[in-house]
Amino acid sequence: MNRLFFQLLALAVLLILFQMLIIDKLPLSTYISPEVYLMFILILPFKYSTIKSMLWAFALGLTIDLFSYGVLGLHIISLVAIAYLRPQLLKMVTGNNNIENIQLPSSQTLGFRPFLAYISLSVCCYLIILFCLDNYSFHNLPQLFQRIILSAMTTTLFIVVLQYAFIGRPNKKT
């Protein structure tokens, strides 16, 4: 229970409230559902252990599931999967070089392009898992693709903008 824990807890609560009270109330189409809370898992400190980040993902997913009246487990499965894949995704984007020096994955530390690639790749993975589970089947593929692509674009946009708002100044949180 150190300072980082409470900072992360505050960040998680803020993101959940932002998602539920602002994003979900935006008058968007059925095809677009930005899942901004995913940002929490993506911007965890780089050296944060995968087990801890998966536990965070579990707690975050459970909260989202409970508050969205939907099926329990849906967001947990997707978020835990992303938390597990995160180190691989980061390595893929940064090309394995000077990873040890990076503390927080952000556009300042990774560079804008790799950061954008990292976010969009993770968002796509996440939304594919989430929407496929939500649909139960692949019966309506064109519609499913449309939802994934449009939602991925808006989610990425939101996360990149929020990242500048939250950690615009480098090394604010460690």
Place this chain on the structure above:
Amino acid sequence: MNPLLRFFSGIRVFAVFIVLEIIAVILFIGNSYYQQSTILKSMHTTWSMVVRPVHSLTQYFSLGVVNRQLAEENNRLRNELEYLQSGLDSAAVTLVHDEEYRPLYSYIPAEIIDNSINKQQNYIMLNAGSEQGVTTEMGVITEQGVVGIVISVSKHYALVKSILNTEWKFNVRLKSSGDFGPMQWDGINYRQSILSDIPQHSNVVKGDTVVTSGYSRMFPQGIPVGVVDTAVIKRGNFYEVKVNLFIDLRKAQYVNIVNSIYRNELDSLKITER
């Protein structure tokens, strides 16, 4: 790091991953109706504390539209009353206040305090609960049409499965031909829903009104739902009809919960039938 140590830490991470995913999948699959509604019930109060202030703030923006709708409804009801009153006067019958004249339905007013339209399974929260007499499986309507069905009730709140929920079906009827079939949202457009199982020989006309059938007793008969947009033949002999919904759930705010007065009686009849 020692390769062996790294290997074991990898195994450990993987094991935790598997355990967490198994728990999640068990929750996901074993998500029974009962489990869902009991969990939801306990969440109602907590979540409504957050939603209510936000709702009371945002509701001001739609007051103009709501006022106009209410004025129109008032006007229509007044005309109807006038018409019925004149009919009553000219018929010159003395009203018998007898048990035979009991109405079939009564309505409980409520307000939408939380709503979504951009998921596959959309739900609505209302600010009326068991204290107001709401129970599960009551229909919810507005002046514009069907909204959904109550699936769980707490003391002051009710959770409604929205008409925009791909897991909910209800019976509707075509007004001109009288053919009926189940209506279910396909998860694509929030202003359209799908009516299926209309036999091929029936005459489906574009612009025909779709109303509730009244068979299930969740809704009174003849509540408007939408108008026919297109009809295509699918699965052999049946039409699949795209219906443009009257209701715009993005804007809906005040609703009526349908209380079917004879529901218990009808239900008990169904049980003895078996």
